[in-house]
Amino acid sequence: MKIEPFDAVDVIRTKRDGGAVPEPALRWLVDAYTRGFVSDAQMASFAMAVFLRGMVRDEIRVLTDAMISSGERMSFASLGKKTVDKHSTGGVGDKITLPLAPLVASFGVAVPQLSGRGLGHTGGTLDKLESIAGWRAGLSNEEMFAQLAGDVGAVICAAGSGLAPADKKLYALRDVTATVDCIPLIASSIMSKKIAEGTDALVLDGKFGSGAFMKDEDQARELARTMVELGTDSGVATTALLTNMNVPLGLAIGNANEVRESVEVLAGGGPADVRELTVALAREMLALAGQPDADVERALDDGRAMDSWRRMIKAQGGDPDAPLPVAPETHTVTATVAGTVTRMEALPLGVAAWRLGAGRARAEDEVVFSAGIDLHVKPGAVVAVGDPLFTLSATEPARFDRAIEALDGAYAIEQAVDGVAAVVHTGGPLVLERITAQG
Numbered sequence: 199m200k201i202e203p204f205d206a207v208d209v210i211r212t213k214r215d216g217g218a219v220p221e222p223a224l225r226w227l228v229d230a231y232t233r234g235f236v237s238d239a240q241m242a243s244f245a246m247a248v249f250l251r252g253m254v255r256d257e258i259r260v261l262t263d264a265m266i267s268s269g270e271r272m273s274f275a276s277l278g279k280k281t282v283d284k285h286s287t288g289g290v291g292d293k294i295t296l297p298l299a300p301l302v303a304s305f306g307v308a309v310p311q312l313s314g315r316g317l318g319h320t321g322g323t324l325d326k327l328e329s330i331a332g333w334r335a336g337l338s339n340e341e342m343f344a345q346l347a348g349d350v351g352a353v354i355c356a357a358g359s360g361l362a363p364a365d366k367k368l369y370a371l372r373d374v375t376a377t378v379d380c381i382p383l384i385a386s387s388i389m390s391k392k393i394a395e396g397t398d399a400l401v402l403d404g405k406f407g408s409g410a411f412m413k414d415e416d417q418a419r420e421l422a423r424t425m426v427e428l429g430t431d432s433g434v435a436t437t438a439l440l441t442n443m444n445v446p447l448g449l450a451i452g453n454a455n456e457v458r459e460s461v462e463v464l465a466g467g468g469p470a471d472v473r474e475l476t477v478a479l480a481r482e483m484l485a486l487a488g489q490p491d492a493d494v495e496r497a498l499d500d501g502r503a504m505d506s507w508r509r510m511i512k513a514q515g516g517d518p519d520a521p522l523p524v525a526p527e528t529h530t531v532t533a534t535v536a537g538t539v540t541r542m543e544a545l546p547l548g549v550a551a552w553r554l555g556a557g558r559a560r561a562e563d564e565v566v567f568s569a570g571i572d573l574h575v576k577p578g579a580v581v582a583v584g585d586p587l588f589t590l591s592a593t594e595p596a597r598f599d600r601a602i603e604a605l606d607g608a609y610a611i612e613q614a615v616d617g618v619a620a621v622v623h624t625g626g627p628l629v630l631e632r633i634t635a636q637g
């Protein structure tokens with residue numbers, strides 16, 4: 199029998215009492231948990247102790263590195279071009295990866311975008327793309343390399359099970375033990391996968407607000423800073439934008455409808471906020487790849503980004519010209535008072551779309567590609583009684599009641615009082631600040 203060098207109970211106790219776990223003990227814990235020697239109950243206690251007591255920077259670095267070491271490490275060095283990835287901490291209507299990856303690839307940079315599926319109210323990039331007939335999320339490492347090396351240059355696909363298996367196990371455990379929303383655990387979880395992926399550079403979209411993991415701006419800033427430090431310390435050029443997720447991004451929330459909106463952006467149109475964030479993140483990615491002056495707006499307007507999208511979709515078996523699924527049932531919510539839309543909360547709209555079938559409650563559930571919500575207005579719009587606010591789409595009308603329940607209190611329409619206009623709450627600018635390793 200293997201003699202274990204540490205005792206899980208001691209490690210848990212150290213963290214429970216607010217101490218820093220020494221590097222060899224932390225590395226052992228992650229390894230022993232991955233091997234099945236440390237039990238789920240012990241690891242859940244450790245995660246809760248971290249949730250309550252936090253971790254110092256060096257512990258977060260070691261935890262991340264231990265999770266990377268639990269699996270394979272990819273390398274794109276043989277590609278002969280720069281690789282840049284982007285990661286968003288997730289939000290409602292966040293389809294930015296779809297236009298962003300082909301846009302950046304149209305400048306000759308390789309974009310290896312390993313993405314996930316949606317769980318709960320935040321959508322998943324792979325679910326959205328699977329609404330395109332024939333499109334395939336599962337690629338072998340060889341297929342991924344070939345796509346990045348050739349004239350496509352961008353890949354959006356599922357991460358193989360070989361990357362950071364310790365995180366896969368721990369994340370599933372955190373999901374059922376109320377230990378997800380914890381900065382050291384989120385930062386190490388996300389960055390272990392991104393660093394193991396082997397990208398040269400990474401741009402983080404750190405979201406704050408009602409539809410984000412981090413509701414609070416300061417916490418989102420701390421999470422983004424922690425991730426930027428982890429990336430930089432591991433030799434991945436990493437920066438972050440802190441962005442507003444109080445209001446949904448764009449007008450579409452769902453899967454097929456978000457693809458439709460992304461294609462509008464790739465055609466030089468689309469909602470202003472989706473275009474603004476796509477452009478801001480593309481500039482950031484291209485700056486890290488050595489092209490700080492790239493004219494990304496032009497690439498959206500002159501068709502280069504669209505050509506790149508079509509190549510990327512076709513390379514993964516998809517038909518970019520195939521009609522996207524449309525739901526058989528719709529229900530439009532209209533304004534019952536006249537005035538200005540002063541508030542529209544991302545979280546309840548995300549929950550409503552999820553209840554319509556756009557998201558999944560359990561990892562094994564199927565999503566309904568055509569289900570979702572199309573917004574007709576955003577905060578600041580002036581509406582009359584009867585004007586459409588949202589159109590809900592589903593495959594069964596029975597889904598509408600629970601979705602509408604989620605919308606209760608999700609928005610407000612107010613009138614001017616004594617000639618003073620109603621105050622519109624959007625939670626501030628879309629891109630609040632840029633975070634780099636230098637501060």
Ligand code: URA
Binds near residue numbers: 387
């Ligand atoms: N996404 C991840 O991959 N890990 C987390 O902990 C949270 C979001």
